[in-house]
Amino acid sequence: MTLDERLSNVSVVGAAGKMGSGITLLLAQEMARLSLLPQNRGKVFRLNAVDLSPEGLRGLQEYVHAQALKAAEKGAVGLRALYADREDLVENGEIIEDFVRRVESMVWPSTQLAAASGSHLVFEAIVEKVPVKVSVLKQLREIVPDDAFFFTNTSSVPIGLLDREAGLAGRIVGVHFYNPPPVQKLVEIIRAPGTRPDTAETAAEIGKRLRKTLIPAADVAGFIGNGHFIRDGLHGLQEAEALAKNEGWPKALWTVNRVSQDWLLRPMGIFQLIDYVGIDVFRFIQDVMGKFLEEPLSHPVVDAMIEHGVLGGQNPDGSQKPGFLRYEKGRITAVYDLERKDYVPLDPKGWTAEADARLGPLPEGFRGWKALAGAPDRDAALKAHFDAVAAMKTPGAELARRYVKRSREIARRLVATGVAARPEDVNGVLTSGFYHLYGPINDFCA
Amino acid sequence: MRKMQKRVYVVAADTTVFLGTGRKEFHPKKPRPGLEHYIAEAGKGVLAQISDPEAVDEGVVGNFMASRFNRQGHLGAMMAVVHPSLAGKPSLRVEGACASGGLAVVTAIKSVLAGQADLSLVVGVEVQNTVKAIYGADILAGAGHYAAERKSGHAYYFPAKFSDRAGEYKKRFGAERTWAAMGRWYEQAVRNARLNPKAQEFHNTTTDLFSTHQTMAPNPKSFCEHINVLDCSKVSDGAAAILVASEEGLKRTGRKKSEAVELVGFGHSTADLTAQPDDLTVLDTTRRAAREALEMAGVAVRDVGVFEVHDCFTISGILACEALGLAGHGEGADYVLSGATRRDGPTPVNTSGGLVGFGHPTGASGVRMAADLWRQLTGRAGDDQVKIPSERPHGIFASMGGNDRTVVSCVFRRAA
Numbered sequence: 001m002t003l004d005e006r007l008s009n010v011s012v013v014g015a016a017g018k019m020g021s022g023i024t025l026l027l028a029q030e031m032a033r034l035s036l037l038p039q040n041r042g043k044v045f046r047l048n049a050v051d052l053s054p055e056g057l058r059g060l061q062e063y064v065h066a067q068a069l070k071a072a073e074k075g076a077v078g079l080r081a082l083y084a085d086r087e088d089l090v091e092n093g094e095i096i097e098d099f100v101r102r103v104e105s106m107v108w109p110s111t112q113l114a115a116a117s118g119s120h121l122v123f124e125a126i127v128e129k130v131p132v133k134v135s136v137l138k139q140l141r142e143i144v145p146d147d148a149f150f151f152t153n154t155s156s157v158p159i160g161l162l163d164r165e166a167g168l169a170g171r172i173v174g175v176h177f178y179n180p181p182p183v184q185k186l187v188e189i190i191r192a193p194g195t196r197p198d199t200a201e202t203a204a205e206i207g208k209r210l211r212k213t214l215i216p217a218a219d220v221a222g223f224i225g226n227g228h229f230i231r232d233g234l235h236g237l238q239e240a241e242a243l244a245k246n247e248g249w250p251k252a253l254w255t256v257n258r259v260s261q262d263w264l265l266r267p268m269g270i271f272q273l274i275d276y277v278g279i280d281v282f283r284f285i286q287d288v289m290g291k292f293l294e295e296p297l298s299h300p301v302v303d304a305m306i307e308h309g310v311l312g313g314q315n316p317d318g319s320q321k322p323g324f325l326r327y328e329k330g331r332i333t334a335v336y337d338l339e340r341k342d343y344v345p346l347d348p349k350g351w352t353a354e355a356d357a358r359l360g361p362l363p364e365g366f367r368g369w370k371a372l373a374g375a376p377d378r379d380a381a382l383k384a385h386f387d388a389v390a391a392m393k394t395p396g397a398e399l400a401r402r403y404v405k406r407s408r409e410i411a412r413r414l415v416a417t418g419v420a421a422r423p424e425d426v427n428g429v430l431t432s433g434f435y436h437l438y439g440p441i442n443d444f445c446a
Numbered sequence: 447m448r449k450m451q452k453r454v455y456v457v458a459a460d461t462t463v464f465l466g467t468g469r470k471e472f473h474p475k476k477p478r479p480g481l482e483h484y485i486a487e488a489g490k491g492v493l494a495q496i497s498d499p500e501a502v503d504e505g506v507v508g509n510f511m512a513s514r515f516n517r518q519g520h521l522g523a524m525m526a527v528v529h530p531s532l533a534g535k536p537s538l539r540v541e542g543a544c545a546s547g548g549l550a551v552v553t554a555i556k557s558v559l560a561g562q563a564d565l566s567l568v569v570g571v572e573v574q575n576t577v578k579a580i581y582g583a584d585i586l587a588g589a590g591h592y593a594a595e596r597k598s599g600h601a602y603y604f605p606a607k608f609s610d611r612a613g614e615y616k617k618r619f620g621a622e623r624t625w626a627a628m629g630r631w632y633e634q635a636v637r638n639a640r641l642n643p644k645a646q647e648f649h650n651t652t653t654d655l656f657s658t659h660q661t662m663a664p665n666p667k668s669f670c671e672h673i674n675v676l677d678c679s680k681v682s683d684g685a686a687a688i689l690v691a692s693e694e695g696l697k698r699t700g701r702k703k704s705e706a707v708e709l710v711g712f713g714h715s716t717a718d719l720t721a722q723p724d725d726l727t728v729l730d731t732t733r734r735a736a737r738e739a740l741e742m743a744g745v746a747v748r749d750v751g752v753f754e755v756h757d758c759f760t761i762s763g764i765l766a767c768e769a770l771g772l773a774g775h776g777e778g779a780d781y782v783l784s785g786a787t788r789r790d791g792p793t794p795v796n797t798s799g800g801l802v803g804f805g806h807p808t809g810a811s812g813v814r815m816a817a818d819l820w821r822q823l824t825g826r827a828g829d830d831q832v833k834i835p836s837e838r839p840h841g842i843f844a845s846m847g848g849n850d851r852t853v854v855s856c857v858f859r860r861a862a
Contacts, residue, residue: 073580076601077668090597091584376661 016056022181275323360394460491464805489528497700508550547812548845548854570813639799713738812845
């Protein structure tokens with residue numbers, strides 16, 4: 001069966017979720033493109049978007065429309081080539097409209113798993129609960145053709161376990177998109193020991209079709225991305241906890257968040273990133289990893305936040321919900337105080353300034369992540385920055401050095417334990433999936 | 447030989463802010479002023495400079511595609527928003543793609559020359575931010591031969607046309623110097639715009655404009671093969687207005703002669719819209735119109751001290767310098783690289799920012815050029831004023847439509 005044939009009937013299960021909807025959009029766009037090729041005229045392409053929630057599926061349709069429109073407008077140059085022989089469609093506006101309608105028409109929403117019965121390819125993007133995943137995969141196995149492949153988007157559960165428990169005989173592979181899938185370039189491809197080569201090859205081909213950066217990871221809970229992120233986050237929490245003893249939580253969280261953003265030149269601070277992922281999601285992944293790896297991965301502050309009902313994550317419109325930090329239009333406006341169970345607004349003339357002053361100045365000639373991201377002299381600037389951090393005796397630089405070292409230690413361990421085949425793979429995940437300007441395996445502050 | 451049958455002046459001029467991305471007050475999702483606002487603002491700005499607004503005899507509106515950008519036709523009848531006395535007087539809208547403004551100027555000139563009006567109010571206007579650039583590209587493609595070329599054309603139809611010109615120029619005259627000259631043109635445009643509070647690039651704070659341009663390699667997958675987005679004039683809303691007068695009209699306005707500029711020659715040339723340009727590295731219609739204007743004025747390009755050219759793209763600016771005779775064929779890039787077109791150079795071009803820096807509300811641009819020459823030659827240009835040497839007292843503009851298919855050129859000097 002060719003890839004195009006396989007793509008003529010695909011199902012995404014959990015399609016209304018955040019990851020599921022992004023994957024649905026990407027696939028629907030690719031299928032719409034295929035449907036326009038001369039050899040495919042007249043063929044039906046069908047993407048079954050399966051989800052338990054009718055409201056969620058309605059939202060998915062709106063999402064697919066809005067995002068497909070945006071993508072078509074941006075990709076109009078290429079679209080015109082695809083429509084070159086459609087004499088009836090002349091203007092960009094006509095071509096874009098036709099393509100968006102085509103993308104939308106790929107998506108067949110359903111609340112019934114049975115809708116997936118004709119699919120040769122099933123993407124699973126449901127809740128990260130092992131028994132639920134196993135049960136759904138088992139049901140799917142019984143209704144889909146025998147040659148169907150299963151791509152799971154799990155970010156933490158070992159693929160081998162799902163393979164065994166659901167009896168898939170190696171027709172499963174981990175295809176781990178990053179959030180949000182249409183934007184993030186990175187996809188981790190995780191082969192279980194029993195994964196069939198043709199299944200893995202198909203995953204790689206589709207990844208390439210969707211123009212993703214593919215990085216292989218071993219079938220170890222958390223894989224590379226979360227393997228680094230969870231431990232990196234827990235390090236941030238430990239640092240904050242130590243600071244909080246004397247400084248209180250708001251200053252501690254603010255300080256570590258700043259250091260992990262500005263001193264480390266990352267796109268966002270560690271607590272903003274955890275808020276973005278969702279504190280509950282963070283704990284969930286942490287727990288799954290802890291269980292499979294038999295490694296104590298937890299922090300009481302994560303539990304406390306969830307107990308307080310402060311979870312982070314995003315609103316349906318994409319805006320950030322409050323977590324460790326509170327936001328307005330994407331900017332941090334307040335920090336959570338675990339003792340008072342309330343937010344303390346930033347005070348640039350008061351406590352925030354005190355916390356910043358205590359850190360000491362940033363290295364001379366500091367340029368932030370955004371400025372450096374597109375800078376032609378980026379590598380030299382990074383080296384100069386970390387040389388300066390290595391030499392400075394301020395608390396900010398000390399915190400940063402510990403952070404850089406811990407991140408490197410985590411990354412090296414991922415290579416040593418075979419989760420990543422090569423240091424370049426860990427570095428690739430952090431640069432393409434987390435938008436770091438440099439990989440954690442480096443000689444900064446060594 | 448054509449010559450001016452009587453004296454014709456521009457006695458007052460004004461422009462609105464050219465609004466679009468780059469201006470701090472621009473928000474794509476918030477409501478913005480419409481055509482009537484811009485026509486009224488620019489027109490009133492002119493009438494405020496004369497003693498009796500009711501003395502105006504007629505109106506001419508230059509506009510390209512309000513019929514699609516704003517779903518509005520019949521703009522001639524919108525002139526009364528400037529002053530109630532204009533209702534009941536003749537007024538019309540003229541169209542010649544991006545030269546619509548230039549065409550409006552020449553229409554008023556002909557009306558005054560024919561003795562049909564002593565004071566003709568010209569307003570050029572376009573409001574283009576009603577649609578995203580990708581859809582605006584379809585609308586602007588109407589300046590080309592739509593039936594024959596839109597389907598086979600690029601998503602960004604006109605940028606691609608001028609990208610082709612840039613590509614040919616690079617091939618014939620050297621890629622590096624061409625690309626560098628395009629970067630210098632962009633830098634010069636934004637620097638001039640920073641002196642002009644009404645310019646779209648007035649708020650631009652990029653520190654190293656030249657290297658910003660040079661490092662942004664053209665990307666044919668998302669845009670064009672030989673130009674980047676900085677090579678393009680932006681999508682703009684705005685209007686410009688001038689008052690064209692006879693000797694008698696000038697008297698009626700109460701203005702001193704020294705506050706006016708005299709039109710000493712004009713040219714108006716078109717090429718076959720359904721044909722392809724003979725040579726992509728030559729703007730021959732621009733050359734023809736500018737020559738006509740200079741010949742009619744009886745002056746040479748060395749007598750001109752300030753220039754306005756239609757730099758819808760940086761490459762168009764370079765080609766226009768050649769078409770006007772500032773540089774020989776293939777020498778425009780070096781001419782720009784020499785700094786000669788900068789405000790401190792011997793032949794300052796586009797002193798208020800040009801289309802790349804000031805903005806390009808298509809129907810307004812030609813009128814805006816005339817307005818800027820009036821400002822410069824009468825010493826009213828404010829922060830962007832350049833010195834007009836006494837041995838080069840003239841100013842010239844060339845307003846171009848489409849791919850060099852309609853061009854209007856006018857030569858002015860300070861009235862005396």
